[in-house]
Amino acid sequence: MTMIKLHYMPPSGNSYKVRILLSLLDVPHEKIVVDNKTREHKSAQFLAMNPRGEVPVLEIDGVYLWDSAACLVYLARQFGGDHWLPADPLQMAQVMQWVALAGSEIQFGLQYARRGLKQDRWTAGNLEQGQAISRVALNALEGRLNKNDWLALGRPTIADIACFPYVETAPQAKIALENYPAIVQWIERCKALPGWAER
Ligand SMILES: N[C@@H](CCC(=O)N[C@@H](CS)C(=O)NCC(=O)O)C(=O)O
CATH class of the missing domain: 3.40.30.10 (Glutaredoxin)
Structure with missing residues (x-):
């Protein structure tokens, strides 16, 4: 085993x-x-x-x-079989583009701005720069979630999991989520999935 x-x-x-x-x-x-x-x-x-x-x-x-x-x-x-990340190339790529967002604008914006504020450690720009990068990610997410419940394929996938943690903590990077109503609803949808882990 x-x-x-x-x-x-x-x-x-x-x-x-x-x-x-x-x-x-x-x-x-x-x-x-x-x-x-x-x-x-x-x-x-x-x-x-x-x-x-x-x-x-x-x-x-x-x-x-x-x-x-x-x-x-x-x-x-x-x-997870084909549910969370399908083997079909086009479907897989549709999931992976959001996983890529999590490793780029979400990490260098939302994660690092939060870390900078919490630990006073600024490794990739100041708060203002971090927030500007964060907004690129948040706008992409809001645009998608305005018309869709999930980030890819009409169901929860690793796209949602990869983007979730630092989007949920956006307020700790001093970015209010009130301006992103579709994201706020998506956060609740994710947390309601059976088996979703506590932070
Ligand atoms: N792209 C990496 C980023 C990993 C990362 O930033 N890890 C942080 C914790 S969330 C870390 O280990 N930081 C330790 C440090 O910087 O000292 C991933 O997605 O795993």
């Missing part, structure tokens, strides 16, 4: 994406907390698992997957 371990930090939004899918698919796994206080994720031992020194890392029978997007792809295809 495949042994799956999630190396994560409880407050990490990128780890939360993986926790959501593990929970939705009810995949047996072990959780290993990485100690942020001792900067364990920058240790030689951790860097051997993930050269970027970040969580999450998903360990599958001794194989290490880093980046939440890779973890979602693996779990969806291994345990």
Whole structure:
């Protein structure tokens, strides 16, 4: 039987994406907390698992997957049949364009602006720049969700999971979601899915 371990930090939004899918698919796994206080994720031992020194890392029978997007792809295809990430090339690409948004404007805008405010650590521009990048993502999401319940394929997929954590915490990046009513409704729709993990 495949042994799956999630190396994560409880407050990490990128780890939360993986926790959501593990929970939705009810995949047996072990959780290993990485100690942020001792900067364990920058240790030689951790860097051997993930050269970027970040969580999450998903360990599958001794194989290490880093980046939440890779973890979602693996779990969806291994345990979710065609539901969360279909094998059909066109459908897969329609899901992956939103996963790509999560790794670009959402990370460099919403995630880093929030982190800057919480930790006073600004690695990719100041608050104003972060908020401007965030709005590119939020406008794309709002435009899509205005006319659709889900980001891709008319059903929940890893597109929704990948975008969710840092969109939900947009107010912590000092971006009010009141101006994005379709996003606010989508957040509630996601949280109502059976098996959705608590933050
Ligand atoms: N693109 C990566 C980003 C990972 C990332 O930013 N991880 C953060 C936690 S959410 C981290 O490990 N930060 C530790 C640090 O920067 O010291 C992913 O999606 O997994």
